[in-house]
Structure formats: structure tokens, C-alpha cells
Amino acid sequence: MPQTEKNGDTLKRSTKTITIKKALKLSCGVSLEQHDLVYETYGHLNKAKNNAILICHALSGSHHAAGKDDNGNIGWWDNYIGPNKAIDTNKFCVVSLTNIGSCFGSTGPNTINPKTGKFWATDFPTLHVKDWVNSQKMLMDAIQIKGWIAVIGGSLGGMQVMEWSVLYPNLIKNSVIIAAALKLSAQNIAFNEIARRSIKSDENFKNGDYLNLGLNPSKGLALARMVGHITYLSDDILGRKFGRSTKNVQFESQADENSEFEIASYLNYQGDKFKKSFDANSYILITQMLDMFNFEGDSKSNKQPFKDAKCKFLVISFTSDWRFSPECSNQIVQKLMDTNKRVTYLKIESDKGHDSFLLPDERYENGLRVFLNRALEEFEALNSD
Amino acid sequence: MPQTEKNGDTLKRSTKTITIKKALKLSCGVSLEQHDLVYETYGHLNKAKNNAILICHALSGSHHAAGKDDNGNIGWWDNYIGPNKAIDTNKFCVVSLTNIGSCFGSTGPNTINPKTGKFWATDFPTLHVKDWVNSQKMLMDAIQIKGWIAVIGGSLGGMQVMEWSVLYPNLIKNSVIIAAALKLSAQNIAFNEIARRSIKSDENFKNGDYLNLGLNPSKGLALARMVGHITYLSDDILGRKFGRSTKNVQFESQADENSEFEIASYLNYQGDKFKKSFDANSYILITQMLDMFNFEGDSKSNKQPFKDAKCKFLVISFTSDWRFSPECSNQIVQKLMDTNKRVTYLKIESDKGHDSFLLPDERYENGLRVFLNRALEEFEALNSD
Numbered sequence: 001m002p003q004t005e006k007n008g009d010t011l012k013r014s015t016k017t018i019t020i021k022k023a024l025k026l027s028c029g030v031s032l033e034q035h036d037l038v039y040e041t042y043g044h045l046n047k048a049k050n051n052a053i054l055i056c057h058a059l060s061g062s063h064h065a066a067g068k069d070d071n072g073n074i075g076w077w078d079n080y081i082g083p084n085k086a087i088d089t090n091k092f093c094v095v096s097l098t099n100i101g102s103c104f105g106s107t108g109p110n111t112i113n114p115k116t117g118k119f120w121a122t123d124f125p126t127l128h129v130k131d132w133v134n135s136q137k138m139l140m141d142a143i144q145i146k147g148w149i150a151v152i153g154g155s156l157g158g159m160q161v162m163e164w165s166v167l168y169p170n171l172i173k174n175s176v177i178i179a180a181a182l183k184l185s186a187q188n189i190a191f192n193e194i195a196r197r198s199i200k201s202d203e204n205f206k207n208g209d210y211l212n213l214g215l216n217p218s219k220g221l222a223l224a225r226m227v228g229h230i231t232y233l234s235d236d237i238l239g240r241k242f243g244r245s246t247k248n249v250q251f252e253s254q255a256d257e258n259s260e261f262e263i264a265s266y267l268n269y270q271g272d273k274f275k276k277s278f279d280a281n282s283y284i285l286i287t288q289m290l291d292m293f294n295f296e297g298d299s300k301s302n303k304q305p306f307k308d309a310k311c312k313f314l315v316i317s318f319t320s321d322w323r324f325s326p327e328c329s330n331q332i333v334q335k336l337m338d339t340n341k342r343v344t345y346l347k348i349e350s351d352k353g354h355d356s357f358l359l360p361d362e363r364y365e366n367g368l369r370v371f372l373n374r375a376l377e378e379f380e381a382l383n384s385d
Numbered sequence: 386m387p388q389t390e391k392n393g394d395t396l397k398r399s400t401k402t403i404t405i406k407k408a409l410k411l412s413c414g415v416s417l418e419q420h421d422l423v424y425e426t427y428g429h430l431n432k433a434k435n436n437a438i439l440i441c442h443a444l445s446g447s448h449h450a451a452g453k454d455d456n457g458n459i460g461w462w463d464n465y466i467g468p469n470k471a472i473d474t475n476k477f478c479v480v481s482l483t484n485i486g487s488c489f490g491s492t493g494p495n496t497i498n499p500k501t502g503k504f505w506a507t508d509f510p511t512l513h514v515k516d517w518v519n520s521q522k523m524l525m526d527a528i529q530i531k532g533w534i535a536v537i538g539g540s541l542g543g544m545q546v547m548e549w550s551v552l553y554p555n556l557i558k559n560s561v562i563i564a565a566a567l568k569l570s571a572q573n574i575a576f577n578e579i580a581r582r583s584i585k586s587d588e589n590f591k592n593g594d595y596l597n598l599g600l601n602p603s604k605g606l607a608l609a610r611m612v613g614h615i616t617y618l619s620d621d622i623l624g625r626k627f628g629r630s631t632k633n634v635q636f637e638s639q640a641d642e643n644s645e646f647e648i649a650s651y652l653n654y655q656g657d658k659f660k661k662s663f664d665a666n667s668y669i670l671i672t673q674m675l676d677m678f679n680f681e682g683d684s685k686s687n688k689q690p691f692k693d694a695k696c697k698f699l700v701i702s703f704t705s706d707w708r709f710s711p712e713c714s715n716q717i718v719q720k721l722m723d724t725n726k727r728v729t730y731l732k733i734e735s736d737k738g739h740d741s742f743l744l745p746d747e748r749y750e751n752g753l754r755v756f757l758n759r760a761l762e763e764f765e766a767l768n769s770d
Contacts, residue, residue: 201587230579235707238571239571239572
């Protein structure tokens with residue numbers, strides 16, 4: 001990969017796998033004696049090792065957040081991470097990992113369980129968002145980072161940010177919570193349940209043991225992704241992008257029962273692409289994490305979830321996001337204000353639904369950039385005192 | 386079945402099957418030489434045979450719209466059809482049929498194709514909403530009804546009403562179009578595509594030939610229904626009905642990975658119930674009818690779809706319906722106004738989503754009742770002139 005000096009225009013990207021040899025005690029009670037984490041870093045860690053930003057991925061994300069990997073694939077958040085981008089790798093050292101339980105090289109259902117010599121598959125323990133944060137803390141220690149100037153994540157990534165702010169309040173200066181929620185709604189859970197049932201209904205699923213049998217429940221996984229994909233997009237953008245256009249005919253009036261609507265073709269394409277890259281057990285495991293996440297607690301508990309947090313917060317939502325709507329972000333902001341935290345809330349006008357958090361938008365970029373630049377200034381001012 | 390005199394309190398219900406022996410030329414070019422229709426009637430047809438109302442069913446509806454059938458099942462619109470109800474069977478003779486292509490006894494994919502002696506299955510021709518209306522017209526003639534004082538339908542039913550108003554403008558005095566749309570949005574089509582792919586992904590589907598092989602793609606059909614079911618309900622009502630409650634534990638904080646959220650359990654139940662009652666090929670066929678329906682035509686065609694209509698219109702929508710939103714009904718109303726038609730528009734406050742059109746609501750009931758009573762008065766005034 002090309003490498004340039006600091007303040008250059010080319011991304012400095014490095015991909016590594018680390019084995020965390022310390023036991024990770026999970027919320028479910030099980031301990032992972034050791035676990036592998038694949039991670040990428042972008043930019044330079046300064047001498048004080050305190051200009052580091054952690055990026056937390058969402059349901060289908062991975063360590064590969066920025067730049068091109070060896071296969072030419074561009075990272076999932078390349079729009080925002082890079083030299084002179086909103087998360088400026090000329091200023092910050094950005095760390096992005098694949099969390100345990102997912103399927104891009106870190107320990108998860110599609111890796112080998114050392115105790116059995118077989119794929120973990122459904123023997124992989126149930127995970128909670130806290131477990132990811134505790135594993136990320138171990139990575140932080142292992143790569144000798146002293147703390148994060150910011151932890152940033154969208155969707156499920158935002159949930160990890162919330163947990164970071166209270167589990168390790170002294171190790172995080174700033175939190176950026178994007179298109180997230182304190183907990184899922186019944187409708188969110190319903191869509192996840194359909195996705196899981198799609199996978200489990202596939203005859204190749206074999207109660208989750210497909211990898212050990214050399215099979216892949218790809219039809220079910222494709223369907224699961226299609227269900228998810230609709231909910232990431234707004235009705236507006238679907239209408240604008242596809243409308244009622246049909247393939248191979250100029251006007252809809254010329255269409256017949258053999259003409260496929262472009263939206264159908266697009267969704268089928270998305271499903272088929274996904275089934276080759278993602279692991280079905282990981283999909284089930286991670287959607288369950290989403291469902292179980294409840295930062296607010298029972299309505300009877302009157303919990304003040306952010307009470308222990310010390311960092312500053314930037315909360316961002318998108319107007320057309322119906323999966324995690326601005327109302328969900330409002331609730332996060334309200335909980336922060338209830339315990340007198342320092343919070344900035346940015347609601348972005350967008351017609352692109354939940355997917356907006358991945359897509360270029362000037363106001364969103366500027367908001368992130370200004371917040372992070374100020375974070376750096378304050379930090380430097382503090383250190384020069 | 387109990388039968389009472391006119392103006393009684395007990396529903397007079399009759400179920401019949403008729404064979405239409407005249408060829409039905411379908412929009413796709415194929416002709417059905419003859420076809421069976423199962424239909425129910427409620428109330429008395431007057432001597433002039435002009436107090437008849439036609440009810441058009443939606444995706445999963447049937448001829449059994451009101452009262453209890455021999456198995457004790459209550460009709461799908463029993464809330465609205467009956468003695469002294471909004472569609473008052475003491476005043477009107479109400480006709481409800483199972484349309485061709487569906488699966489409750491009328492000719493469709495789950496009946497025998499006389500030419501082959503096998504189930505029609507995927508050999509059943511593609512249908513358009515117009516074809517249903519033409520078949521309904523044949524039923525009307527066969528049972529010697531001269532015309533409809535009103536044609537009423539919700540969702541896909543409303544699309545049939547629109548077609549009636551222009552295909553047979555002299556045979557229909559009033560139209561009631563409930564929770565419908567001039568055409569589906571890309572998002573609607575996307576959900577239907579997922580439903581169809583769910584069915585086709587089932588290993589028992591066998592390219593649609595499952596009935597001839599003694600199989601049922603029940604897992605796929607259940608999934609298809611679950612996808613549909615979420616879209617019929619609003620996020621609000623899901624939240625209020627289920628919230629994040631889990632089965633078998635009092636508080637969510639006591640839940641673990643084995644606790645199922647009640648919404649998941651409810652959806653699974655709905656899916657499992659549906660797979661026993663509906664035919665998969667019919668589901669595919671009818672969702673395709675929905676997708677292909679386009680009363681507005683290409684945007685370039687500048688069509689005035691209601692130009693030939695002569696009847697009065699009542700258009701009804703529900704605020705929380707995100708499948709066919711009030712905006713869709715607004716577009717219908719606008720098209721009616723563009724060609725100077727007589728239209729009343731009723732937008733009902735409801736938190737129950739698309740399903741609202743089936744559920745009791747006082748304002749909705751009164752609106753329907755007033756509209757139909759006025760229809761009767763005007764008709765009687767006209768006849769006494």
C-alpha cells in the first residue's frame with residue numbers, strides 16, 4: 001500500500017490481527033479464554049498516544065472502514081475517514097475493528113472453537129453490546145492506547161458509544177452517537193425476527209451447523225438482508241431511485257408479468273451479494289444483540305443511563321430515517337440533559353433513510369469535523385496548561 | 386343458519402357457488418372458458434333488484450365477509466356488514482365473492498385445470514385488477530342484479546372499486562375507496578417482492594408445482610405473511626400492543642437469549658396461522674396484481690383516469706397507515722377533482738395502521754353509514770320522481 005508522510009493526501013492504512021490472551025468475561029456468564037480481533041488503523045498515533053479515535057461498526061460492518069483493501073474493496077465509511085476528511089487521518093489515529101461474533105476474521109461463529117476443533121456455529125455464546133465494548137477496551141490496552149479522544153459509531157455502532165461513555169468514563173473524551181436508539185422498538189424487533197426466521201427456514205441452515213456440514217443457508221440469508229435493506233432506505237428515496245421503473249421496457253404500460261420492477265431487481269441483487277459475504281449465525285447473533293440492547297432499562301427502573309458519563313456528546317439523526325428516527329435521538333438527548341451532560345444535537349435533513357449515516361452530506365460532514373476539531377483544540381489547550 | 390325477516394337483528398347469510406359459463410377474456414390475452422365463483426349474500430334483494438352493494442376483498446380476503454360460517458369463523462368485515470351496521474343488511478343486499486386467482490373455492494391456482502386434470506398451479510394466467518372486475522360483472526349478470534347502488538372495497542378492494550367506476554360507469558351509483566392507492570410505491574413493491582421470494586425460496590415450492598406433488602411451501606408462506614403483517618400495523622400500535630415485553634419473564638431485565646419478545650411470538654403465530662389457510666401460488670399471483678396495478682398510467686401519459694366515471698365517490702384514509710398513506714388517498718381525490726367528480730374525503734385519526742380499515746371506529750362507521758343512507762335516499766327520490 002502507498003504510504004505518505006503525515007499531512008499527506010494518501011491514506012496510511014494498516015490491517016492486523018491480534019490475539020487477546022486475557023479472558024473476556026461475557027454478560028451471559030461465559031468466558032472467552034482468548035479471542036482474535038482483526039483491526040485497521042489509519043493515520044499516525046502521536047507520541048503521547050492520545051489522538052486516537054475508535055470507530056464502532058454496525059450490523060454488517062467490519063474492520064475495513066476506510067481506503068481500499070488488497071481486493072480493491074473500499075471501506076464502509078470511506079466517505080468520512082481519510083486525509084482531510086471529517087475524521088481527518090492527518091490529525092487523528094483512527095482504529096476500526098471487526099467485533100467478536102461477526103464474520104470477518106475476529107473470533108466468531110465462523111471461526112474454529114479451539115475446544116472442539118469445529119466451527120463455533122451456534123455454540124458461540126450470546127453477546128451483549130457491553131461485551132463488544134469490553135473487548136474493544138482489551139484491544140486498546142493491547143495496542144497501548146491510553147484512551148480515546150473520541151469514540152464514534154452509527155446505528156449499532158452508536159449503542160457501543162453509549163456503553164463506552166459509562167463503562168469507561170475516564171478513557172473517553174468525546175462520544176459521537178449517530179442514527180442510534182436507547183433501545184429497539186417493537187417494529188425494529190419484528191423486522192429482525194423475520195430476518196432470523198428467513199435464515200432458520202432455509203433447509204441448509206441445519207440448526208446452525210451448516211459450516212460444519214459444508215453448507216450455506218444462502219437463500220435465507222439473502223432474504224434476511226432484503227428485509228433489512230428496505231428498512232435502511234426511505235420510501236422517498238426508493239421512489240426517487242426506482243419509482244415503478246421496469247427492466248427492459250421503456251414505459252410501464254409496455255410491461256407484462258415477466259417484466260421485473262427495478263426495485264425488485266435491486267433488492268434481489270443486494271440479497272445475493274450479501275449472502276456471499278456474511279455468515280448466517282453472525283447475522284442471528286448480532287440482530288439478537290440489537291434486540292436485547294436496552295440502555296434505558298425497564299420503564300419502572302427510572303434509570304439515569306448516562307449518570308456516570310464524563311465526556312462530551314454529539315448526537316446526530318436524519319429526518320427520513322424510520323428505523324432509528326430523530327425521535328430516538330431526541331430520547332438520547334433528553335436522557336443526557338436529565339443528568340446535565342454536555343450535548344450537541346444535529347438533525348440532518350436527508351431523504352436517504354437510515355443509510356444516510358454512511359453517505360456524503362455536507363452539513364453532517366461539517367458537524368463531525370467541527371466537533372472533532374474542537375475536541376482536539378480543547379485537548380491541546382488542556383495539555384499546554 | 387338462522388333467518389329472520391327484513392329489519393330483524395339477525396344476519397341473513399347465504400353461500401353459493403356459481404359456474405360462469407361465458408368466456409372471460411383476461412388482460413393478459415388468455416381466456417378462461419368458464420370459471421367458478423363462490424359468493425355470499427347478506428340481506429334481501431328488493432323487487433327492483435337495485436339495492437345491491439358489491440364488496441371487493443383485499444389480498445387475503447374471501448367471499449366470507451360477514452356473519453359466522455359453518456365452521457364458526459366470523460367474516461373479515463363483520464364489523465361493518467350486518468343488520469343496523471354501517472353497511473346495513475336491513476336496507477341493502479350485500480354481495481361478497483372470492484375472486485378468481487384466490488384460494489377459497491373460486492377458480493384459481495389451487496383448483497383443477499379441466500384441460501390437464503391437475504391443479505392449475507403456475508399455469509393459472511396472470512391477472513389484472515380489471516379481470517376481477519369483469520368477472521364480478523359476469524356474476525352480477527348471472528344473479529340478475531341490474532347494477533350496484535355502491536361498490537365498496539379497502540386496499541386492493543379499493544383498486545377494484547376504481548376500475549368499476551370507469552369500466553361500467555352506468556352500473557354503479559356510488560364508489561367507496563378505502564385505504565387504497567392509484568398505484569403502489571417502490572417500497573410497497575419491495576415488500577411484495579420479499580414475500581414472493583420467501584415463498585419461492587422454500588424447498589417445498591418446487592417452482593410452484595407443490596400441490597401436484599402433495600407438498601406445501603408453508604415456511605415460505607408464513608414468512609411472506611409476517612413481512613406483510615408488519616406493514617399492515619403502525620409502529621405506534623406495535624409499540625403499544627407489545628412494546629418490548631418478553632414471554633415468561635416479568636421484567637425485560639430478567640430476560641435472556643431464550644426469552645422471546647412478544648412481538649416475535651405474535652408474528653410467528655400470525656405466519657403459522659396463515660400458512661394453513663392460504664395458497665402460495667395465489668399469494669404470488671395477487672401480490673403481482675397489486676404491483677402491476679397503475680390507475681394513473683405512466684407519468685408521461687397525463688391520463689385522466691376517472692374521466693369516464695359517473696358515480697359519487699367516498700374516499701377514506703387512516704392517519705397511521707404507512708402502506709397506503711393518506712397521501713395516496715389525496716392523490717385519488719386530486720385525480721377525481723381534476724375531472725370534476727363528486728367526491729367526499731374522510732381522513733380518520735387512527736393509530737392502527739393499514740389494518741384500520743377492518744377495525745371498529747365510530748367516525749369511520751358513521752361516515753360510511755351517512756354516505757350509504759344518502760345514496761339510498763337519493764336513489765329513492767330519483768325513482769319516485
